[in-house]
Amino acid sequence: MSGGAPEHGGHGAHLCMPEDARKRAARRLKIARGHLDSIVSMLEAPDAYCVDVLRQIKAVQGALSGAGEVVLRGHLEAHVATAHERGDTVEIVEELMEALKYT
Amino acid sequence: MSGGAPEHGGHGAHLCMPEDARKRAARRLKIARGHLDSIVSMLEAPDAYCVDVLRQIKAVQGALSGAGEVVLRGHLEAHVATAHERGDTVEIVEELMEALKYT
Amino acid sequence: MSGGAPEHGGHGAHLCMPEDARKRAARRLKIARGHLDSIVSMLEAPDAYCVDVLRQIKAVQGALSGAGEVVLRGHLEAHVATAHERGDTVEIVEELMEALKYT
Amino acid sequence: MSGGAPEHGGHGAHLCMPEDARKRAARRLKIARGHLDSIVSMLEAPDAYCVDVLRQIKAVQGALSGAGEVVLRGHLEAHVATAHERGDTVEIVEELMEALKYT
Numbered sequence: 001m002s003g004g005a006p007e008h009g010g011h012g013a014h015l016c017m018p019e020d021a022r023k024r025a026a027r028r029l030k031i032a033r034g035h036l037d038s039i040v041s042m043l044e045a046p047d048a049y050c051v052d053v054l055r056q057i058k059a060v061q062g063a064l065s066g067a068g069e070v071v072l073r074g075h076l077e078a079h080v081a082t083a084h085e086r087g088d089t090v091e092i093v094e095e096l097m098e099a100l101k102y103t
Numbered sequence: 104m105s106g107g108a109p110e111h112g113g114h115g116a117h118l119c120m121p122e123d124a125r126k127r128a129a130r131r132l133k134i135a136r137g138h139l140d141s142i143v144s145m146l147e148a149p150d151a152y153c154v155d156v157l158r159q160i161k162a163v164q165g166a167l168s169g170a171g172e173v174v175l176r177g178h179l180e181a182h183v184a185t186a187h188e189r190g191d192t193v194e195i196v197e198e199l200m201e202a203l204k205y206t
Numbered sequence: 207m208s209g210g211a212p213e214h215g216g217h218g219a220h221l222c223m224p225e226d227a228r229k230r231a232a233r234r235l236k237i238a239r240g241h242l243d244s245i246v247s248m249l250e251a252p253d254a255y256c257v258d259v260l261r262q263i264k265a266v267q268g269a270l271s272g273a274g275e276v277v278l279r280g281h282l283e284a285h286v287a288t289a290h291e292r293g294d295t296v297e298i299v300e301e302l303m304e305a306l307k308y309t
Numbered sequence: 310m311s312g313g314a315p316e317h318g319g320h321g322a323h324l325c326m327p328e329d330a331r332k333r334a335a336r337r338l339k340i341a342r343g344h345l346d347s348i349v350s351m352l353e354a355p356d357a358y359c360v361d362v363l364r365q366i367k368a369v370q371g372a373l374s375g376a377g378e379v380v381l382r383g384h385l386e387a388h389v390a391t392a393h394e395r396g397d398t399v400e401i402v403e404e405l406m407e408a409l410k411y412t
Binding site: 220229281 | 323324325326328330331332334335338339341342345346348349352353355356357358359360362363364366367369370373374376377380381383384387388404405408409
């Protein structure tokens with residue numbers, strides 16, 4: 001799992017996000033950020049139409065969900081699937097349930 | 104309603120987003136944009152922790168929902184509530200149902 | 207719009223759900239109810255598998271969303287689109303935003 | 310983990326839902342079932358009001374989410390947290406991501 005860095009996120013072992021997931025999530029968030037910029041510009045035009053803006057906001061939310069899935073999958077594989085061996089199943093599951101509920 | 108600008112969003116009259124809603128939505132999206140920046144920076148650190156990132160992504164999605172609600176309220180008040188008088192109830196409702204479904 | 211029945215839902219005029227929408231929504235909810243019954247039976251078996259149950263619960267939520275869309279569309283067409291003429295745009299929009307937010 | 314019952318849900322070992330989670334989820338679903346009954350009756354009345362029905366549908370969806378959380382928590386604790394030791398992390402995570410995405 002991961003080395004002896006200082007406790008983080010309430011776990012004995014330091015649990016870092018898998019590098020691949022970290023980079024893929026960052027790429028997706030940068031795309032979402034660019035999309036968000038375009039909506040802000042859209043809103044500068046007096047003739048912006050509500051439903052066009054609504055659609056674009058939903059599209060960015062979809063992109064963020066995609067990034068969240070990359071993070072969640074990495075977490076399930078690297079940290080949740082190994083929790084029983086580490087002995088912190090209850091904390092890991094409680095923490096994840098809280099984060100998932102935050103929708 | 105609003106005057107004879109070219110047809111937009113498939114409606115006879117040109118329907119522009121109410122200025123107040125446009126500005127308030129833009130303000131919220133700029134805040135969400137800044138928050139997204141901070142997550143992208145967070146992901147540059149090798150010891151980023153998955154659940155922290157998940158929470159931040161969900162928070163930005165919440166901020167986007169808030170901006171979407173400002174847009175939706177403005178649209179309902181300015182354009183949907185006047186649709187029967189304009190005679191485009193079916194188009195306006197169809198368009199909105201599609202946009203709301205896009206979650 | 208609708209006749210002088212007693213005030214309902216905080217509106218001067220009595221606003222009833224369009225009959226067609228009422229019947230279609232009821233049909234969908236009865237199907238969802240049957241599906242819910244099958245999940246309850248599924249859970250009586252000791253070898254029920256979590257992810258199968260999760261999928262079925264999500265499917266019923268999807269069916270409820272479908273019924274909700276029938277109700278929402280009927281409401282937008284019959285009551286929101288006529289609000290400006292009735293003079294209760296603010297109340298109708300406020301009420302709907304609150305109901306939509308209830309997700 | 311669990312004994313040698315026939316393969317289920319694509320896993321070597323037969324993975325059954327923890328009994329406690331099974332019973333708590335069933336109790337919640339029965340309550341949601343009763344609530345759904347009341348909405349079906351509500352829709353039999355010609356003066357049913359759309360937004361009242363919308364609210365009730367959302368409340369049942371919320372109750373189903375609560376039941377889903379009981380199932381998910383039980384699955385994370387009993388089956389996902391032990392996946393690495395069983396050697397089926399990729400299948401368990403893939404299956405769960407698919408089920409969570411089904412919203």
